Amino acid sequence: MLNSILDKYRYLLLLTVSLFLFVIIFFSYAYPEGDDAVFGFLKRYEVELSAPVQGRITNNGIPISGAEVVRELSYGGYDKGDPIIDYALTDTNGEFSFKEVKVKSNAPRARS
Structure with a gap:
């Protein structure tokens, strides 16, 4: 059952993870430093x-x-x-x- 669900939504899951990583990378370069850094660990x-x-x-x-x-x-x-x-x-x-x-x-x- 779980395998069939994973097979069905594999590309959607891959797209979601890829989009999430893209957003993190984008914001780390858009706000790389300073007090207004989006992600404190990237400051x-x-x-x-x-x-x-x-x-x-x-x-x-x-x-x-x-x-x-x-x-x-x-x-x-x-x-x-x-x-x-x-x-x-x-x-x-x-x-x-x-x-x-x-x-x-x-x-x-x-x-x-």
Whole structure:
């Protein structure tokens, strides 16, 4: 009995589930963030992982030029999960800089 009902309404059930998923996806993109987000669990936050960084590398007061400086940033709430790694080379004065890094995240705080 149940199988005959499922066979009879299979396409209607499939259409209903597909429409439901479409509506969820549509509204998640139509209202992706902010206080007016339709689905709270889809709310995205902008998280600053690092402010702009600049510095100077010296050895006994003498600038080191051509040194590679590495910045590795990690955040538990970042969707992609992998650390963000930036590289910079010092100039002739030993100076280097990194730009500010912000990411979008569903979690405003790092997960434990």
